[in-house]
Amino acid sequence: MDDFELPGVPDAFQRLWTPHRLAYVKNGEQVTGTHDCPFCEAPSRSNEQSLIVYRGELAYVVLNLFPYNPGHLLVCPYRHVPDYTDLTVAETAEFAALTQQAMRVLRAVANSSGFNLGMNQGVTGGAGIAAHLHQHIVPRWGGDGNFLPIIAGTKAITQTLGDVREQVANAWNTVE
Numbered sequence: 001m002d003d004f005e006l007p008g009v010p011d012a013f014q015r016l017w018t019p020h021r022l023a024y025v026k027n028g029e030q031v032t033g034t035h036d037c038p039f040c041e042a043p044s045r046s047n048e049q050s051l052i053v054y055r056g057e058l059a060y061v062v063l064n065l066f067p068y069n070p071g072h073l074l075v076c077p078y079r080h081v082p083d084y085t086d087l088t089v090a091e092t093a094e095f096a097a098l099t100q101q102a103m104r105v106l107r108a109v110a111n112s113s114g115f116n117l118g119m120n121q122g123v124t125g126g127a128g129i130a131a132h133l134h135q136h137i138v139p140r141w142g143g144d145g146n147f148l149p150i151i152a153g154t155k156a157i158t159q160t161l162g163d164v165r166e167q168v169a170n171a172w173n174t175v176e
């Protein structure tokens with residue numbers, strides 16, 4: 001299966017803490033253009049197919065195909081831009097508002113007690129898909145263990161991505 005069938009950042013967290021690791025590549029090359037970019041592709045498919053939980057005007061929210069905890073969300077601008085400074089004022093405002101709502105929704109539906117938020121900027125900064133800006137929102141729970149199983153990618157994900165998507169999407173417009 002094509003690695004880019006669904007949006008996701010396979011090992012961003014590993015590289016967040018071990019930046020020496022190689023960036024995620026396909027056919028030996030980083031994603032550069034929009035044609036092979038999963039974050040550009042996702043909005044052209046259904047929410048269910050792409051694991052999108054909410055479509056805003058300038059940005060959207062999608063489940064990470066490679067979650068480090070259940071409910072690991074990504075906020076992405078629709079525009080294929082690499083850097084946080086590339087966002088317009090309006091995009092920046094919506095990007096921030098969607099991040100805030102993602103936190104509220106995850107607290108409401110999953111009772112998460114903490115979060116890791118972050119953007120890896122550039123290949124050097126550890127971005128799995130450096131060409132298209134995305135913000136990670138990872139819910140945390142007191143009992144979710146230490147970083148080791150998360151980094152190792154061996155943590156059991158107890159809910160399927162489809163179920164998580166549905167719960168988050170259903171709550172998006174009702175949680176305040």
Ligand SMILES: [Zn+2]
Nearest residue numbers: 037040080132
């Ligand atoms: Zn893109």
